[in-house]
Amino acid sequence: MFPPASSLEALGQFPAALPDGPSPPEAVLDLLDRYGSPATVASNDGRYFGFVVGSTLPAALAANWLAAAWNQNAGLTVLSPVAAHLERLAIRWIRELLGLPEGADGAFVTGTSIANFVGLAAARHAVLDRVGYDVEGKGMSGSPPVTVVVGEEAHVTVVKALSMLGFGRDRVLRVPVDDQGRLRPEAIPPLKPPAIVCLQAGNVNTGAIDPMADIIPQAKEQDAWVHVDGAFGLWAAAARSRRHLIPGVELADSWATDGHKWLNVPYDSGVVLVRSPEFLTAAMSTDPAAYLATVARHEPGQFTPELSRRARGVEAWAAIASLGKSGVDAMIERCCQLAARFADRLRTSGYSILNDVTLNQVLVSFGDDPTTERVISAVQADGTCWCGGTRWHGRAAMRISVSSCATTEEDVDRSLAAILRIAGEGRAEGKPARATRRSGLQ
Template sequence: MKDLLEDAARRAIGYLEGMGERRVAPDDAAVAALARLRVPLPDGPQPAAQTLSELDELGSPATLAMNGGRFFGFVIGASLPVSIASNWLTTAWDQNAALHASSPGVAVFESMALGWVLELLQLPATAGGAFVTGATMANFSALAAARHALLRREGWNVEADGLFGAPPITVVIGEEAHPTLLKSLGMLGLGRNRVVRVPVDGQGRMRADRLPALRGPTILCTQAGNVNTGAFDPFEPLVAAAHAQGAWVHVDGAFGLWAAASPAHAGLVSGMAAADSWATDAHKWLNVPYDSGIALVRDAQPLRAAMAISADYLPTESEFRNPSDYTPELSRRARGVDVWAALRTLGRSGVAALVERCCAHARHFADALAAEEGCQVLNDVVLNQVLVSFGDADRTRRVIAALQQEGSLWAGPTVWQGRTAMRLSVSSWATTDDDVTRSLAAIRRVTRACASSP
């Protein structure tokens, strides 16, 4: 076992140390080599060291360098070294993070991490929370709490009696709501199409002046950080209007919620703390390993009511917090420990510096590309997102494809209010000034080559 784990550590360290100079996207040969994996299930065992060797030799070259400084394709944070190390250690612990009685260490680490997250994001210290897989399940969990609370007001126990015959819940979203929010609504039985959509402005912000009257049990879903532009809904007027009409306000803030940790950007979330629930991802801007979403609810009771279960064989009676009382899962990995490790290492100022450094890199990209002939920045760069058009849709797609093929950086396509664009998402602690300079040089080189080609 020792030799095997030491070999795994050596291979992982080698992979990470080579991140800065390798292609960001795998080359064609590495992808083609994956065909060697398509073999029948083996009849018998083989040495574990041979399995690890195959995993490294075939798997490592076929990855995208998401843990490096020049991956801008999605809002993905490279894992901090301490969070990789904590992840390895907690995997060795192999704890089921469900109950305090069965895994007291994990339960305490997660409880501490939850309190620190609330403090860092300037949310109520008494709020309840859950460490889940990602923003989809964070939205699902928070909205399950909303569903419970609203229907309880109407005298309906949704967990016991389901939605058949229940009072209807109206869900109001912005036109730019993220698809994972809609997926969550579908899983909750609230419907992906049974939503009222509010128009947005040119940056994707919900227009408070177009908010309809909210009657009966209603959830208003707002957004902190549009996935294309980084823009924030105007929380103060939206929350005030919704609460005045008895509605529950939810904030989908997969990456944007972390703006609250930066003094330079906290103004973007003004009024957000008055909402009733929030969803975010630690594997985005806190830069911990996958998977790590966080659901937060102002009043912990509805979240617990929506999620807690018991059974004769489960030691759920405890004076301490049982993590599974707040999560969709019973069995799950101790993902909150990685959050604790990141926050314990960075501290308040370190998280602020991480957010501000990424935003500064995004502004550098935007300023430099706006000055280039044939390039147009389509959004107000208020956070870490930059949208760039290189002319018409065909030329923009050709530039993106050529950049991905070249391998100097990786950015992906999007369509923003009818315009095809390249989206640069700067979310990684590993991105340096040199990474931005190298990436800009590649964009200029490829853009000019595409301009000169028929």
Template sequence: MDAPEPTVAAVPASLAARATLVSDAARRASAYLTGLEHRPVAPPADAVAALAAFRRPLQTAPRDARDVLAELDALGSPATMAQARGRYFGFVNGGVDAAAGAASVLAGQWDQNAALPVMSPVAAVLDEVAAAWVVDLLGLPAGATATFTPGATLANLTGILAGRDALLARAGWDASAQGLFGAPPIRVITGEECHVSALKALRLAGLGVDRVERVPTDATGAVIADAFPGDTDHLTLVVLQAGNVNTGASDPFARIIPRVRERGGWVHVDGAFGMWAAVAPGLRDAVAGMELADSWGTDAHKWLNVPYDSGIAIVRERADLERAMSMRAAYLPETGDREAMHLGMQMSQRARGIETWAMLAANGRDGVADLIGRTCAHARDLAALLEAGGAEILAPVALNQVLVAFGAATGGTGDDAVTDAVIGLVQQEGALWAGGTVWKGRHAMRLSVSDQATTRDDVHVSASAILDAWTRVRG
């Protein structure tokens, strides 16, 4: 239902000026979006160079906000990555769903603090609803609690802290009161392809990266189940992966998780993007068994195409999450309701759940499943086109990741220098953007198809541009 239009006389001058500025920002944002088709994906060198104008001493006197916005648009907009165009394939960065993006604009003006329901009833309700929808969509246990974080690194940290404190509590140690000095040692096991964000989370949790046991992985980057230790116990924390950042492959959850949990251990799944395969009927088998874990970490701002920054931590038992995260003070009401500040690391926090709610409300189950399935199909088509052109696909396309290397001659063995040169030329020319990686000692181009805006035409144009760049690199 549309809000009634206020009369001019009823609007204070300060709010009227602010509303005018917001309208100007919306107009500029609309112009930016409509102009994306006419510019390269990466910003041109002169636009990047022009950013130097921002590097100046802060002036003494205030400036008109309209002038500030105009400067931001004039200098900033041309120097952005055109991620909403459908041809940005770097870093598993998602695009922006239309409903989620629009909700972000409205919620930004609401300026709600989602820490407690009393601070923002609407933020609390949408946070609760969106969190429950995510748990349901991913096929996780019905009683699991989801909470929004700034990204998957902190989502992983949240799950790992919940696991650390739960394991210690079962051993009779209160980590909240006693800290980690003198605590029973926790054994940590993960795969050798564990993502750096999960390793960072382990380091921040005080568990020490050098102490982590690394299990061998197969040619796709998935943990070899037969190589996984069989002597885990009630002080073992295991981190598994849904969606290898290079290949999209997932660890064999069904073979590992039950063995760990029946011995009293804790299993956390790092699924920044790969967990969303569970939403698409044809892809669920890729992550079968992940629902058996104790905690999970994922992103809404990757494959779900919600604006930055939005991660999601999920813990099977709410008591385990609250043990690690809750805080109390005399001035904070204790209502027994779902209170975001007791489910995560932040007190004051942006109402991130609003954008995820909008995306899910607009797309429904079928729309989300189509997004996941369609982008995976685009990845398979992109790999097929590149392979048909003579490039080397280094790993089977498991989900939405394509890993490709280029040789000095068609059909030849991939050459690191040639691959690096192709990546550089592709980035420079701007028809698409893709980054580089190293896989099993080989330099490779990594293409992450994560944007709902990507079309079949984008796939064909991108494959053609990549192969053309390779031809020119070879001379």
């Protein structure tokens, strides 16, 4: 799962010196395969449960190769009509799958980190424009103060996005959460414009979703912009049997999510959507440059920080075209059911499940912290599957994330057999703890 030490050492075989002259492409590829392939993490495998990492659907992978061979610049329609067209279709399909409002529009970016940044840039524009301040023109130094609310369990990349936008990490209002990491509606103070509320769909540890239906109407009444970080949890809306976990999400103003997590498309593929796209283009469009003057307003490059970028929409389009609505539903539902299968077996084997397993995340403790850490590192060394470690409410936990289209019941059962064997051996032998790779970021 994680490459052996010998493969990591062999990375030293890549010539480090800048080559003086050309080499045949076959020789270059041979080097890549010889020393690169063995040093990869098997995160594409059905038994990789570390981080929230998807695999790749066959159609999405092949579309990615085709798009790379096309080498299209997706920033302008005049540079790639096909990339612009497929991006529009894929964005529309994702909006429909996630049950978001019809007028919402957006674009593909590298991942949810940047999707959060872009959604919050649109938020910054809108809330300051409402109080008569032109933030793109005048900058943040003279701006009226903006109240920004996040839950104490907001993902680190939301706080990073806020700091990149000049809101200041330390000025952000962090609101208490419940035992699953959900923001407590009653803990949000009264808001005065300009204000932004950041909600989360899918806590990176528990999978919990903030109570959107309670918070959003209340925030909107106070004229606040609501942004949802739904890197993976937003996809709950694409499964009929999980949609009830995320009521009211469609009431928000902007949403950030990933294709490379639960849609199982190759890296890097994030999506930003904004209810009123004019706020997005106001935040992202350039001053007219002479050589861009003939470009229409509805251009991919007017929706994202970048001008030139790869044609990410092609593989997202291919993923959804290959699965259809029912296939996406089935993929999300299967991951959730497999997570529940993990939780049930671990619980009946006497181990503590630390979260409510409603989505694709499972947190398990095998006893005291040293014991749990020992099990995690032994599972990682065993190689049947790969699970990461985290801390939840002050306790060490093994984190199992089921996000891959490749995972089957057999994968889960083989992984469970290995985990239970390792945990059982430790119980008998009382082995000491060893360092564990943590997985608190994704």
